[in-house]
Amino acid sequence: MTDRKQQQRDGFRADDPTAGPLTTDQGVEVDHTDDSLAAGERGPTLMEDFHFREKLTRFDHERIPERVVHARGAGAYGYFEPYESCAEFTRAAFLQDPAVRTPVFVRFSTVQGPKGSADTVRDVRGFATKFYTSEGNYDLVGNNFPVFFIQDGIKFPDFVHAVKPEPHNDIPTGASAHDTLWDFVSLQPETLHAIMWLMSDRAIPRSYRMMQGFGVHTFRFVNAEGRGTFVKFHWKPKLGAHSLVWDEAQECQGRNPDFNRGDLWDAIEAGEYPEWELGVQLVPEEDEFAFDFDLLDATKLIPEEQVPVRPIGRMVLDRNPENFFAETEQVAFHTANVVPGIDFTNDPLLQARNFSYLDTQLIRLGGPNFAQLPVNRPVAPVRTNQRDGYGQSKIHSGTNYFPNSLGGGCPAHAGVDGHAYTHYAERVDGAKIRRRSPSFQDHYSQPALFWHSMAPWERQHIVDAFRFELGKVDAMSVRARTVEQLAHVNGELAAAVAEGVGVPEPAPAEAAPNKVLSPALSLDSLRGDGSIRTRQIAVLVADGVDGEQVTSVKEALTAEGAVVEALAPRDGTVTGADGEPYKVDRALPTVASVLYDAVLLPGGPVGTPPTVSDQDAMRFVRDAYRHGKPVGALGSGVGVVTALEPEGVRLSAEFHQVVADQGVVTDTSPGPASEEFLRAFVTAVAAHRHWDRPPARC
Numbered sequence: 001m002t003d004r005k006q007q008q009r010d011g012f013r014a015d016d017p018t019a020g021p022l023t024t025d026q027g028v029e030v031d032h033t034d035d036s037l038a039a040g041e042r043g044p045t046l047m048e049d050f051h052f053r054e055k056l057t058r059f060d061h062e063r064i065p066e067r068v069v070h071a072r073g074a075g076a077y078g079y080f081e082p083y084e085s086c087a088e089f090t091r092a093a094f095l096q097d098p099a100v101r102t103p104v105f106v107r108f109s110t111v112q113g114p115k116g117s118a119d120t121v122r123d124v125r126g127f128a129t130k131f132y133t134s135e136g137n138y139d140l141v142g143n144n145f146p147v148f149f150i151q152d153g154i155k156f157p158d159f160v161h162a163v164k165p166e167p168h169n170d171i172p173t174g175a176s177a178h179d180t181l182w183d184f185v186s187l188q189p190e191t192l193h194a195i196m197w198l199m200s201d202r203a204i205p206r207s208y209r210m211m212q213g214f215g216v217h218t219f220r221f222v223n224a225e226g227r228g229t230f231v232k233f234h235w236k237p238k239l240g241a242h243s244l245v246w247d248e249a250q251e252c253q254g255r256n257p258d259f260n261r262g263d264l265w266d267a268i269e270a271g272e273y274p275e276w277e278l279g280v281q282l283v284p285e286e287d288e289f290a291f292d293f294d295l296l297d298a299t300k301l302i303p304e305e306q307v308p309v310r311p312i313g314r315m316v317l318d319r320n321p322e323n324f325f326a327e328t329e330q331v332a333f334h335t336a337n338v339v340p341g342i343d344f345t346n347d348p349l350l351q352a353r354n355f356s357y358l359d360t361q362l363i364r365l366g367g368p369n370f371a372q373l374p375v376n377r378p379v380a381p382v383r384t385n386q387r388d389g390y391g392q393s394k395i396h397s398g399t400n401y402f403p404n405s406l407g408g409g410c411p412a413h414a415g416v417d418g419h420a421y422t423h424y425a426e427r428v429d430g431a432k433i434r435r436r437s438p439s440f441q442d443h444y445s446q447p448a449l450f451w452h453s454m455a456p457w458e459r460q461h462i463v464d465a466f467r468f469e470l471g472k473v474d475a476m477s478v479r480a481r482t483v484e485q486l487a488h489v490n491g492e493l494a495a496a497v498a499e500g501v502g503v504p505e506p507a508p509a510e511a512a513p514n515k516v517l518s519p520a521l522s523l524d525s526l527r528g529d530g531s532i533r534t535r536q537i538a539v540l541v542a543d544g545v546d547g548e549q550v551t552s553v554k555e556a557l558t559a560e561g562a563v564v565e566a567l568a569p570r571d572g573t574v575t576g577a578d579g580e581p582y583k584v585d586r587a588l589p590t591v592a593s594v595l596y597d598a599v600l601l602p603g604g605p606v607g608t609p610p611t612v613s614d615q616d617a618m619r620f621v622r623d624a625y626r627h628g629k630p631v632g633a634l635g636s637g638v639g640v641v642t643a644l645e646p647e648g649v650r651l652s653a654e655f656h657q658v659v660a661d662q663g664v665v666t667d668t669s670p671g672p673a674s675e676e677f678l679r680a681f682v683t684a685v686a687a688h689r690h691w692d693r694p695p696a697r698c
């Protein structure tokens, strides 16, 4: 089904290249593009070779400045549909009727690294959505963390300068583990809450399809009567929120730098459309001061246990862009792209963003006409008196000012039919001051809330992350000052980090009180729909494998929606126990455990040695185990896991019985896998990772 945006895009396709010969930009046919025009066979190139000059000039100008932050990304089209009318709170047209689908374009991104950096770096992920609504474009430009690093946008250049590669040597790429970031953090405690998220596994998502999104700021819904309600936006992935572990994320950077981008692309191509539920936390205007933090402070979240998230609709991404540059690179988001019924608050971070995004598009996209680019065009009609400028692609006619009589007074002001944007009539009253509100001053309670709400394995990963990051900082004074800040969050956290990075344990500080917990902050609370759809499962095969068993296991797991690949020491085929060739999907040396969610070791005939035992295979299983991934073994395949027992891999297999222990599922019975084994393995894969198995740390 094509939606309005898709139909609009169809009108912008370049001419069909198969419809005729190569031409210049001017439409002149070209019969030779392999040699430049020269004065004689060995002579100099001639200036009059307009085809050569045009070709080279256009090539020289192919790049535009990359985004100053969020340079690397991936995007997709899809649609949003509300579950029910939200008219009680907002008059936004796209939130009224469950029968109305609104086209969207979403761009996911990392923040620190340049356009060519790796995907699986420790970083915030951008989650920006453009809704092409009937009343104009609405952009929800969010992240996968619900809080930000600073409170006032005037600090954004400072923060970004600190986290970006250091100015003298442009190092490190795609990493926050360096002196300038931690110097800034240690001096600016408002960063601490977002830093806790950054040190958690939220900063290394398994997939863009498996992470939450947040609008971060408190926005304002406004209904048809003009009543305002504070609102925070949440995206919740249907597949659950899942993350990598740091060791794995680092190896992935080399094995597949496009790990997240490719995953999104492949899933959509395979028809496995990612889906998120949009939820809102609603706070009546009269409750503005009912919290022990300021709703205008973007370093704070409203615990879901305090204000529940109300699901209001779902978004599905079902189409990949056709041209990365035209669409994903040229898409221009802007927090001030709002529609009637959605308004701002005085959050000073949001106010600054409302300036910055338009400004950045002007330099990035080379002028003021970027809203005419296909990906940015609203599907709502556009009638303005804006004219001219670089890249103007419209031929306007008539008058270009208001009021006018010569153009019949057109375009006229919008009428009173309710579609015009009206700003919320908030009363504002105050002296001009340059000062942070005292209500923004508690920087420790929410980092502490986050810390205390984590599962033990998440806390361990946070400590490990701090140790890694600060361990890369050269200035011991910066390490020490950061640890002193952590002491205000939690003494045990500070002590554990101090020990790891070689600085004295800080004196006990007045740690933030641990008043409430928010279990919703733990990844353990976000396991999704329990399915194993799109999980990548590796089946390690070799000569002598029970081909029938592998085929039946593959079929069963594929039926559950998993992507199952047979890996062997070499590509092509292996010879099964019955002498028949068995087709291999990939050669082991070209892949690695870090590119899969789980591993299964099928068996050969009873009594034979393990069918896969080469170094690549052993490493594969060892890594999967270390990274908490499900490991399944059948028949003689159990022997591969047994071989790793001296290295700390725990196995509680029993003869001819299905045993599932901390995600290691075994059955030494020969022949086809039993229903019981398959169920236990699917359950283990659905759980994503198994943290309590020894060694607990990765």
Ligand code: HDD
Pocket (backbone or CB within 6 Å): 067, 068, 069, 070, 073, 107, 108, 109, 125, 126, 127, 128, 141, 142, 143, 147, 148, 152, 153, 154, 156, 215, 216, 217, 298, 331, 332, 333, 349, 352, 353, 356, 357, 360, 361
């Ligand atoms: Fe920003 C890009 C998200 C604070 C200034 N930001 C950008 C993108 C996302 C966010 C997802 C990429 C959009 C895309 O895919 O094209 N930014 C956030 C969030 C913030 C935030 C969730 C805090 C709640 N940003 C923020 C501040 C400022 C900016 C405080 C400046 C005062 N952001 C920008 C920018 C970017 C940008 C420089 C770079 C490229 C672009 O806008 O289009 O204007």
